Amino acid sequence: MKFLVPVFLLLALSSCTQESQNKISRSVQNWTGTNGVLDVISSGKLMYRFISVDKLTTGAQTGGDESRAYRYGYGVMDSNFNYIVDPGEKKLYFEISDYSTSYVFYENPN
Secondary structure (H helix, E strand, O other): OOOHHHHHHHHHHHOOOHHHHHHHHHHHHHHHOOOEEEEEEEOOEEEEEEEEEOOOEEEEOOOOOOEEEEEEEEEEEOOOOOOOOOOOOOEEEEEEEOOOOOOEEEOOOO
């Protein structure tokens, strides 16, 4: 019985399409994290910093294959720009536009 589980997993993965295998790989990466930093700069000035960002994802069309014109992710808003998660700083959802109008949409930290 112990040997059947790995064999089953190997068969299941080998029958997946490349896109399915990529999704599995990304889900493992999401679970392990990559500890990224996202800085939002306007007119040469640092406006916002998100730390402990595990990845940025391209928005996907609901019920279709086309990508949306934004990226999104989760990260801790580093209010004092010290690269450390301090008390009161929490993980937030944010979106970044691909359009020429620069904006970052994020969850209210308060």
